Amino acid sequence: MSESRILLIDSDAVRAERTVSLLEFMDFNPRWVTDGADINPGRHRHDEWMAVMVGSAEDAAQADKFFDWLAAAKLQPPVLLMEGEPAAFAAAHGLHEANVWQLDTPLRHTQLEALLRRASLKRLDAEHQAGAQQDSGPTGNSEAVVRLRRLIDQVAAFDTTVLVLGESGTGKEVVARAIHQQSPRRDGPFVAINCGAIPADLLESELFGHEKGAFTGALSARKGRFEMAEGGTLLLDEIGDMSLPMQVKLLRVLQERSFERVGGGQTIRCNVRVIAATHRNLESRIGEGQFREDLFYRLNVFPIEMPALRERADDLPVLVRTIAAQLARTGRGEVRFADEALQALRSYDWPGNVR
Template sequence: MSNVLIISSDEVRANNLSTILAFLGDVCINVPFSSAISTLQERQDIQAVLIDASNLDLASDISEKFPQQPFVFVGNLDGFEPKGNIVGVVDEPVTYPILTQMLHRCQEYIRHQPSAKTSVQNKTRLFRSLVGKSNQIQSVRHLIEQVAPTEANVLVLGESGTGKEVIARNVHFLSNRTDSIFIPVNCGAIPGELLESELFGHEKGAFTGAVGARKGRFELAEGGTLFLDEIGDMPLQMQVKLLRVLQERTYERVGGTKPIKCNVRVIAATHRNLEDMIEQGLFREDLYYRLNVFPIESPALRERKEDIPLLLQELVSRLETENSQIRFTENALTSLMEHNWAGNVRELSNLVERLMILYPDRLIDLADLPKKYKHIDAETYEPDYPEELLEREAINALFGDNADSSEEV
């Protein structure tokens, strides 16, 4: 349901639009032109404006005064090209399919506004980790906001280094479990024979070396979020046990018989293609559908190269110290945006750290970049020193601090 403002001094036209919108379930507000500007100034909850364009100049003047508000012009306007916040034109008689399409355009105009600011301060702070203005990263932010308040399992997909754990932490931070713990587990870094004990814990004497009882990650994450990174590397026998936990919400420690209730939200991530693994018999299909309730694709950096300047700024601000910060010339930025970034954001972060060590408090140009990151041809400046300066430098190199005294002799 959305709030739609209808601006028209023609009562019949306004009523016809209201009838269609009421069928859609939208809330309609009808005002004449004399009240249009004051209404738009007072109401901050208008998602779409349908304006009578029989007086095109008046309708255009009102739309120009509110650039953040999407408008749909209603009327037979041959040759008129909508642009900016005029998202479309609806010819009369107005039909249901066309009107719904125009309302969707209004919704997208508001959602993708560059100036749109979140009303929650801490949400903005955490989203700094998902820096960028590309459509791909904006879509990821939107999906996080949609799924975070729910209890749905989330599966984060994407190449290594794209920031899958960052997405998981954002989901946790914006969820109702934000005051509880977030525990990450890399399933690929733990040997298969130890993974069960790591996740579910064990009782004393459960196996050789188990000198005492130990809580597992599920138990430690009770009431919070458990992030299972590289879920595609989990052995099949462990996949069965994880599926049971997700289905029954109980588990047992290794060597134990007492069922433990589980109130943990599971977020999984992988760089593998799980559907291909299912066909190869390497991943359980039933577990896949349990985890894949709400998938989020973490985009590769090469798919959102326009975000690189903002990412560089963010990474430098994180790594800079009191006497060490770097900036980039236009040529350096252009070259970095041409790179393929096989290691994604992690590779970019490593490069920034390397450059800050090599060139502290410097302006980085194309010539300062490692060879693999040089993808454009640009003129390189080589200083042309006066001969007398070069001669003095040569003498200093030979005689060191006694150079001046040797000249006097």
């Protein structure tokens, strides 16, 4: 994968020419297009660019199609947004919010350099993770992790719905990916969506997609996460934050294995394994009237409880060595820990867990 290729989408010719000049001065290899129509998915890979810079698009519908294609990537290149608000842009295009970064205009060399360095390091991390096959599961050798791996092995081969429970930062998505990688669906897509990070009025479109004209701003038809995950696994993260009306619609999909896009009348069959995750106590939410009991039982077929890091302090030496090795391999320096430092780490409560 090229370390220097940058895709620039901008219909503002004056700004685009200045941006291209700055990128070339910084020894990057930019490609400028006015919208997504010039990018043929059949001839390009998602990982072809280190970053995608976005200004204004000449054809908004074509740009939407491009971002739908980009959203389907397992490892999305960062999007540097020159206009608009990153969270809203990510939600509108099905991108991970953490992957859309604000870029001020007029461009400042220092900010652009910092963001592109961050994008380069992100790519190095992604390449290392792909090479290291880190979807194998949680790191550590403690009794809690051994028990966790045993549960993953037990459920992976079946299409059973899994509910992963635990505090934030305990590695719920790591477990979900491990289940996917060890399942017969491993060659299909793994798609994750954070139900708590998307506004309730946008979540239905994110999950089920929408037809052109379904609502203001729906300039083209768009697939939802269920369609993107066809033949693979869909992780519904932070399911405990989903609104009650949306819970009803999700329950119907889980029961009938079919859905309709927003604004559409055609029933779409889906072949997707669902894994749900939450840091909330769903039984308490049921008692408060915030979560449907029937949906809970539909999801809680095979529950997996994630141990907090403070409950498996014996794994800390393995964890810190693994992280230090990753830093060294990606050129960010070599770190070694004295026994006293490891002991100090063991005594900490780790409220954020592994994150």
